[in-house]
Amino acid sequence: MSEITSHHGSLLTGNDRRLKQRRRAETRLKTYGIAAIGAAGLALVALLSSVMVQASKAVTETYVTLPVTLDTVEIDPNGTGDPKTILRADFSGLTKATLRNQFPTIKGRSEKRALYDLVSSGAAFELAQKVSEDTSLVGQTIDYDFLASDVTDLYLKGVFGEVRQLTPHGTLQVEPDGKTVQLTSSGNDFSVALAQVKKQLLIKAKTTRAKAALQNNGVEEFRRRAEMAETEKDHQKNLKLAAARAKKRDTLLDQAADLERRATGNEGAEELDDDTVSFLVKVGNSWIKLTRVDTQRAEGIAIGPLSAGTFANWGLMVTDLPENARKVSDTQIVAIEQLRDAGAIKQVFNWRFFTSRDSREPELAGIWGAAVGSFWTMLVTFSLAFPIGVMAAIYLEEFAPKNKFTDFIEININNLAAVPSIVFGLLGLSVFLGVFGVPRSAPLAGGIVLALMTLPTIIIAARAAIKAVPPSIRDAALGVGASRLQTTFHHVLPLAMPGILTGTIIGMAQALGETAPLIMIGMVAFIVDIPGGITESASVLPVQVFRWSDFPERAFEAKTGAAICVLLAFLVIMNAIAIFLRRRFERRW
Amino acid sequence: MEQIQSKISAKNVQVFYDDNQAIKDVSVEIEDKTVTAFIGPSGCGKSTFLRCINRMNDTIDVCRVQGDILIDGEDIYDKRVDPVQLRAKVGMVFQKPNPFPKSIYDNVAYGPRIHGLAKSKTDLDHIVEQALRRGAIWDEVKDRLDAPGTGLSGGQQQRLCIARAIATEPEILLMDEPCSALDPIATAQVEELIDELRTRYSVVIVTHSMQQAARVSQKTAFFHLGNLVEYGDTATIFTNPQDPRTESYITGRIG
Amino acid sequence: MSAVLTALVFILAIASFFMARFRAQAISGGVPSALHSRPSYHGFFSFLWVFLVGAGFLITISVASNWHMTSTLLSMAEDGLPDAPYIEHQLIVSDAQALAEGRIASKSDDLRQAISARYADLANVWIWVKVTLVAGGALIAMGVTQRTVSLTWRARNHSEAIVRLVLAAMAIIAILTTIGIVGSLIFETLNFFENLDWRIDKYLFGTTWSPLSGVNEGKMDADKVGAIPLFAGTLMITLIAMVVAVPVGLFAAIYLSDFASRRVRAFAKPMLEILAGIPTVVYGFFAAITVAPLFRNGGDMIGLNIASESALVAGLVMGIMIIPFISSLSDDVINAVPQALRDGSYGLGATKAETIRQVVLPAALPGIVSAVLLGFSRAVGETMIVVMAAGQGANLTANPFEAVTTVTVQIVMLITGDTEADTAAGPAFTLGFTLFCVTLLMNVIAQRIVRRYRELYD
Secondary structure, eight states: OOOOSSTTOOTTTOOOHHHHHHHHHHHHHHHHHHHHHHHHHHHHHHHHHHHHHHHHTTSEEEEEEEEEEOOHHHHOTTOOOOHHHHHHSOHHHHHHHHHHHHSTTOOSHHHHHHHHTTBOHHHHHHHHHHHHHOGGGTTOEEEEEEEBOHHHHHHHTTTTOOEEEEOOOSOEEEEEETTEEEEEESSSHHHHHHHHHHHHHHHHHHHHHHHHHHHHHHHHHHHHHHHHOSSHHHHHHHHHHHHHHHHHHHHHHHHHHHHHHHHHOSOOOEEOOTTSOOEEEEETTEEEEEEEEOSSEEEEEEESOOOOEEESSEEEEEESSOGGGSSSOHHHHHHHHHHHHTTOEEEEEOHHHHHSOOOSSTTTOOSHHHHHHHHHHHHHHHHHHHHHHHHHHHIIIIIOOSSHHHHHHHHHHHHHHTSOHHHHHHHIIIIIIIISOOOTTOHHHHHHHHHHHHHHHHHHHHHHHHHHSOHHHHHHHHHTTOOHHHIIIIIIHHHHHHHHHHHHHHHHHHHHHOOHHHHHTTTTSOOOSOOOSTTSOOOOHHHHHHHHHHSSOHHHHHHHHHHHHHHHHHHHHHHHHHHHHHHHHOOOO | OOSSOEEEEEEEEEEEETTEEEEEEEEEEEETTSEEEEEOSTTSSHHHHHHHHTTGGGGSTTEEEEEEEEETTEETTSTTOOHHHHHHHEEEEOSSOOOOSSBHHHHHHHHHHHHTOOSSHHHHHHHHHHHHHHTTOHHHHTTOTTSBGGGSOHHHHHHHHHHHHHTTOOSEEEEESTTTTSOHHHHHHHHHHHHHHTTTSEEEEEOSOHHHHHHHOSEEEEEETTEEEEEEEHHHHHHSOSSHHHHHHHTTSOO | OHHHHHHHHHHHHHHHHHHHHHHHHHHHTTOGGGSSSOHHHHHHHHHHHHHHHHHHHHHHHHHHHHHHHHHHHHHHHHHHOTTSOHHHHHHHHHHHHHHHTTOOOSOOOHHHHHHHHHHHHHHHHHHHHHHHHHHHHHHHHHHHHHHHOOSSOOHHHHHHHHHHHHHHHHHHHHHHHHHHHHHHHHHHHHHHHHHTTTOHHHHHHOOOBOGGGGOBTTBOOGGGBOOHHHHHHHHHHHHHHHHHHHHHHHHHHHIIIIIOOHHHHHHHHHHHHHHHHSOHHHHHHHIIIIIHHHHHHHHHHTTOOOOTTBHHHHHHHHHHHHHHHHHHHHHHHHHHSOHHHHHHHHHTTOOHHHHIIIIIHHHHHHHHHHHHHHHHHHHHHOOHHHHHHSOSSOOOOSOTTSBOOOHHHHHHHHHHSSSOHHHHHHHHHHHHHHHHHHHHHHHHHHHHHHHHHHHHHO
């Protein structure tokens, strides 16, 4: 080795290429780290915002204010004034009649049913209750706020695509023609509409081609299988299947070609049906649904009264979604728009969601029942897990001799902490429901299962807290003649309590969000009544979330989002308490 | 003109941890190819000052260093200086032996590998052997270079760490109480090694043992409460201290 | 009734406390130091005995009476309708109980009335047995403990011994839980295998899973209980989850422990904790409502056919759920690597990246491996995300865009399905037992690694 004098060269100027490379490697690792944290943050933001977006649609509920005549003959024919008689009256019929009176021109069974669906099926019951509580209303005509159905509510919140208003340029000529109406605009309005329809045709052509491509994959697959087939029979079978697929593919391709031809051509009228966007023309008080558009003229059917003539002031509306793809029909849109124009619709904060019980009707469903169920369940969990957990921790930390058996208990607790929650559900199902006869679906059963699940968390936290109390405290107490038990309960436990409580709250927060084991013991049933105790059937918040998310109604998605917000709010509160306890009382020895 | 060019030259160095000042205005010139000992009671700032010389304090968030430290006339706290390069030039040995949980060979080869000092495997073998020889541990480990470094005895581990530091060909070796975790026999071996190292490197050693300082160093600096109280030839400091605080310390009245 | 008895026992115990305390005070003649134990300890000793005897009798007799009545009534129902299935017997008994208690039964007939009458008789007898034994036991305990009060009686030592026993009993609950889990799972599993004529191989290696479609006179069709599609589906979703969670979690942990400034840490750690605290049902909702449509539409756009319940989506969202798990465990083990090792590396002029890659990570490797194992076991046992976002049909495929089902999904489907509980319980509990064994194995391995790792650095 050579003489060692300053062979390292200058520190100021000696940044060689190798060093730069090493620095780049460092930057790279740092970038990965930032990217990882960014990804986690992004996931959190996406999750929370997707919940919030859903929940935002459940913030308000909609009411339709309609004049309703509380006819004595219908409601209380004998004039008894007895609330029970009034409750039994046909308020549902009355509600329907009120709606029919509001829209006298809506005819036909299905159209009428669509009309009835504008208000909730619970509205009639609420009206009955109101009248039975205030019997003086009988015989009067009052403006009553009917709770709107989920369809109405979601339409008004823009869930079923937007209804866009196109600005008409020309004057509109309306000529009734038998069942239909002929419309002519002096402007270019209908060709704009036609262009929209054609745009949609193009999209449809594209999806049809995609379907054809899928069929083509099938053709190739079956041909390949035919090649590989070991028996002649298989060969033939696969060839036949391939041929069937090919036929379907060709039909689809033809359809697509037809659609494209229609879409690109300058001329040609288009029929409008349930699969295309809907156009609604509003003239004065009457509405016309278009069935056919051409460049200059259009044909449609009237919804409601119709007046012929020429109008300068008219409206043309287009829906984003075809009628088939949304829950709200064109008739309903017209009815809702008319009600809105008449100022009969109001949206208020959705207190009902917090105070009402579960229901199959999304607009009536609330979280209160599940919240009470969660409360009872948590009560059972806490009153079992906390004392047992703390006592077990005291034993293991302060009294247990160090031997194989206590080692075994310790390993056991650690393993229990990692047993999948669903297995605890199976334990509850077979042991507590099967052997001990605990009632199904009851908070008692759920509470016991969750207590067993939470126990390891509490024991581990409590042991850590007890261990953190310095031995000098014990020595001091023992030194003045206290027994081991007195030392533990008078000195060690009070000092460890903040830590134990923190751990317990965190364990309880986990238990509050736990779903799977409760499903196992039947808490997933549809329960309307608000549980009055720990042995009655109940649901809990997370299970409510799970159940609602499974329902097909779009409105339940919003309710699910809102229920999640309630659940998260409880979790945030519990964790905030835990953090407060930790900050306020935690001592460093 | 100075007679001897100093290797390290510190001027008005101040070190703060958050708002606590750990080093108060220390200036010192450390010569090349000598062993310089930093002594003083615990908490006097001697280790902190040592860690400024290879900027190990950079790894502590709350630590701030003011003043200048020059090595070979270059300011090591200059923005252009990469601490990584600096530490290759200024090696360090720590209080507790801290071999990596790797083989003895890999421990020593770690520095040369990251700095790209070896061009080939044989080159690297040579560097490792040389470093282990200079670390006076070659004979004990040459047959088990693949054994984990953590399996050695405390004294062997510390000499392995010294060998590891030597392998990057530093010019300065900083030693932070290198014998405090060792038994007397191992201490004697390490002290012997330090004396040998003086011929090639300038060694700065922090120690709480005055006897050790007297045994191994040519120069001694006495720190007290963050101040450099006295600096001079070891013989002078121990026989004829100028400052009353130094005298109190070496006679055992404070410390 | 039980509530009343519990209250009675409690009242007796408290009364006993005051009586014993009073007695002790009286004996001491106003000189407390004459007693070995303070009067309150005499009271406490008495309280403990009365309470434990009363509560013990109450629980034992309740379980015994419940068991006795159910089995008697069930055998009556069996005798009355020998051909009906077990579930109908159960229904008859619960109807009869409802009739006896004046609640509404689903049906009322002679057999039900007869059982109902018998139930009323039995219940009457048992109530008296309960009251007599519980109250009697408590009173005897009261009498005996009152007599033990004396100047030399070591009431404190004796009560402390009892308390110690109670504490130990609480610690043993953990073991009882494990025994309960293993016992109930094994019982049903053995039943199930017996049903299959011990063709366990068909369960472990069969590829057709449709256990309820082959039920014939209580016998299962061994060719339809092949759980391989379930295992494969679980494995696929879990692997996808790990592919997401391990790199993200690990890099996040590395960044947080060695690079991040205090400000970043103060923001990123709580963020990961929030992610960890979100209930899995919320993740399931997120997967089903947001991620699945996003992927399906995205797939459509680029010509990929992604099922709306694809393994990819379930695995991805589960991966997000596991990220904080991996990162916090890895963060712990990375932080546990002694600073001295890092210093040693920095002192040689290594960069942070080199130190982490070549010194910290190798040293922390066992801990990281165990973190990954624990995350894996967590993902295998996760239920809600897959119930809400994965498929339900047993589909053996390697394509992550298709729907696959998992062990946990099938357990939920079997237990919550319409099939009578007895038939569905067999396959469900057997799957549960398999799940338990797999997760237990991984946990034991992980814990062993961690323990060895701790011994290395503590």
